[in-house]
Amino acid sequence: MTMTQSSETSTSSGVEPVIKVDGVSRWFGNVVSVSDVSFEVYPGITGLLGPNGAGKTTLLRMITGLASPSEGTVLTFGEPVRDNPELYRRIGVMSEHEAVYNFLTGREFVEFAARIRGVADVRNAAAEAIENVGLGFAADRKMTGYSRGMKQRMRLAATIVHDPELLILDEPLNGADPRQRVHFQNLLRGLADQGRTIFVSSHILEEVEALADRVLLIVNGKLAASGDYRSIRAALNERPYHVRIVCSDPRTLASGLVKLDEVDAVNIDPDGALIAQSRNVLALQMALPKLSLESNVRLLRVEPLDDSLESVFSYLVG
Amino acid sequence: MNPLYVISLRQLTGRPRLIIIGLLAVVPVLMGVAVSLNDGQSSDDLDETLIALLFGAAVLPIIALTVSTAALGNDLEDRTLSNLTLTPIARWGIILPKLAAAVTIAAPPVLISAVVSVSLAYDGDSQAIASVVIGMVLAILAYSAVFLWLGLATGRALGYGLMYIFLWEFLFTGFVSGVRFLSIRAYMIGVIRGVDDERFAEDANQVISLPVSLIVLAAIIVIFTALAIRRLRTMDVP
Numbered sequence: 425m426t427m428t429q430s431s432e433t434s435t436s437s438g439v440e441p442v443i444k445v446d447g448v449s450r451w452f453g454n455v456v457s458v459s460d461v462s463f464e465v466y467p468g469i470t471g472l473l474g475p476n477g478a479g480k481t482t483l484l485r486m487i488t489g490l491a492s493p494s495e496g497t498v499l500t501f502g503e504p505v506r507d508n509p510e511l512y513r514r515i516g517v518m519s520e521h522e523a524v525y526n527f528l529t530g531r532e533f534v535e536f537a538a539r540i541r542g543v544a545d546v547r548n549a550a551a552e553a554i555e556n557v558g559l560g561f562a563a564d565r566k567m568t569g570y571s572r573g574m575k576q577r578m579r580l581a582a583t584i585v586h587d588p589e590l591l592i593l594d595e596p597l598n599g600a601d602p603r604q605r606v607h608f609q610n611l612l613r614g615l616a617d618q619g620r621t622i623f624v625s626s627h628i629l630e631e632v633e634a635l636a637d638r639v640l641l642i643v644n645g646k647l648a649a650s651g652d653y654r655s656i657r658a659a660l661n662e663r664p665y666h667v668r669i670v671c672s673d674p675r676t677l678a679s680g681l682v683k684l685d686e687v688d689a690v691n692i693d694p695d696g697a698l699i700a701q702s703r704n705v706l707a708l709q710m711a712l713p714k715l716s717l718e719s720n721v722r723l724l725r726v727e728p729l730d731d732s733l734e735s736v737f738s739y740l741v742g
Numbered sequence: 743m744n745p746l747y748v749i750s751l752r753q754l755t756g757r758p759r760l761i762i763i764g765l766l767a768v769v770p771v772l773m774g775v776a777v778s779l780n781d782g783q784s785s786d787d788l789d790e791t792l793i794a795l796l797f798g799a800a801v802l803p804i805i806a807l808t809v810s811t812a813a814l815g816n817d818l819e820d821r822t823l824s825n826l827t828l829t830p831i832a833r834w835g836i837i838l839p840k841l842a843a844a845v846t847i848a849a850p851p852v853l854i855s856a857v858v859s860v861s862l863a864y865d866g867d868s869q870a871i872a873s874v875v876i877g878m879v880l881a882i883l884a885y886s887a888v889f890l891w892l893g894l895a896t897g898r899a900l901g902y903g904l905m906y907i908f909l910w911e912f913l914f915t916g917f918v919s920g921v922r923f924l925s926i927r928a929y930m931i932g933v934i935r936g937v938d939d940e941r942f943a944e945d946a947n948q949v950i951s952l953p954v955s956l957i958v959l960a961a962i963i964v965i966f967t968a969l970a971i972r973r974l975r976t977m978d979v980p
Binding site for chain 2: 485488489490491492507509510511512513515517519521522523524525527528536537539540541542582
């Protein structure tokens with residue numbers, strides 16, 4: 425299934441898109457990595473979400489100009505980004521790879537990034553960027569001794585050191601601990617609130633849910649859906665939800681569940697838990713305690729199996 | 743100073759690479775010492791074995807290969823090349839500092855080794871030293887441009903470069919007279935002979951003239967630098 429619930433129209437009203445991807449495909453030999461993808465990105469935070477191998481990185485590489493599309497066009501600020509170095513004064517890109525110079529200190533790395541981007545006050549810009557990512561305490565240590573999360577944060581400092589209007593971040597939270605994630609998310613929100621455009625990819629659902637105003641879902645190289653996460657979920661209401669129920673007597677509860685109008689099917693998984701399939705999960709939520717009481721079955725655990733973007737992936741992949 | 747040049751110098755001065763370069767540079771000096779202790783060797787033999795073979799077909803190109811393929815090859819391997827290409831720097835602004843850094847690292851050991859060994863072998867003949875230094879500087883530039891491009895064009899640049907040096911520069915063009923003018927070494931010898939006409943006197947009729955040598959070496963430097971710039975503009979950067 426492929427659906428597009430475009431929120432761009434609601435945000436675009438007369439504003440030029442910061443990124444415009446039009447009919448972009450990329451193939452390597454016989455393998456199609458990205459297939460006929462079109463979308464627009466506007467100021468705010470947009471998440472590019474998809475399982476590993478979905479084509480996110482290939483798409484980002486084409487948007488950043490690191491790779492050329494086999495077909496289609498990519499415009500950033502209305503210009504092709506490929507072979508257009510001047511455009512990078514307005515763009516900050518943080519690639520997926522841990523691309524740092526381990527023989528440099530963090531401060532030297534960020535100052536180098538500032539110099540090659542033509543920043544006027546290199547020292548102050550670097551110091552500010554390093555403070556922004558909360559790594560002032562480690563700035564004068566060689567990067568070879570940094571943890572992965574610290575390297576990621578210092579790379580983010582190097583990415584924002586020239587104060588770009590557009591930030592493109594490929595899996596930026598890889599290796600970050602929970603505290604760093606919160607710090608990182610707050611930082612990106614702050615940058616977005618200042619009017620910047622942030623395009624961030626991730627395969628981790630919670631990250632994008634917590635961060636992005638808009639979501640682009642890419643599955644098997646195709647744009648499967650786009651728009652607000654919650655509205656995508658609402659548009660998917662037709663699909664059945666699965667609820668996992670752990671109880672004291674699965675067979676008795678199952679026989680009661682199958683009689684409910686709200687329940688389409690009931691299965692028992694190998695662990696003995698019930699998997700109820702329903703298109704009206706709210707009604708099921710109301711009916712379940714009553715049924716439990718009537719059947720004299722103790723409910724130990726009730727959890728939705730698909731209240732996350734991962735389930736949306738699975739559903740879309742089908 | 744250009745920040746890209748500075749960081750490239752730091753990238754290229756890893757200890758293993760410097761040790762290899764140092765060991766290679768010592769070999770001609772040892773030969774110079776041996777020659778100075780043995781007065782029996784003719785000047786023509788020295789020209790052929792010390793300058794044409796040892797330097798021209800081995801030490802100089804191998805040192806240039808070791809440094810220049812790494813100048814961009816390292817960035818490709820550790821994926822830091824995107825740190826350079828995702829910036830407002832034009833592609834020539836990336837290639838030229840890289841080439842300059844490669845030559846900065848490769849030239850001193852070659853030239854010091856050449857000055858010492860030629861001084862020992864030719865009894866301090868200043869014209870011989872000057873001609874060898876000029877010829878080798880141009881050859882280092884030419885080899886560096888070729889190998890810098892090679893490092894960008896393939897992930898197996900070191901292997902292909904070694905095959906080129908030994909099979910083409912050392913064996914093929916050394917022994918097949920018809921193709922000896924298709925090697926950088928032949929033009930280096932042309933420059934040396936042009937500056938000091940006592941060098942390679944025995945092969946004078948086969949040595950390429952100074953103007954042609956200068957033009958061809960300059961063309962190699964320009965063409966391969968342009969190819970590297972073009973390659974960087976069109977390639978997918980990892």
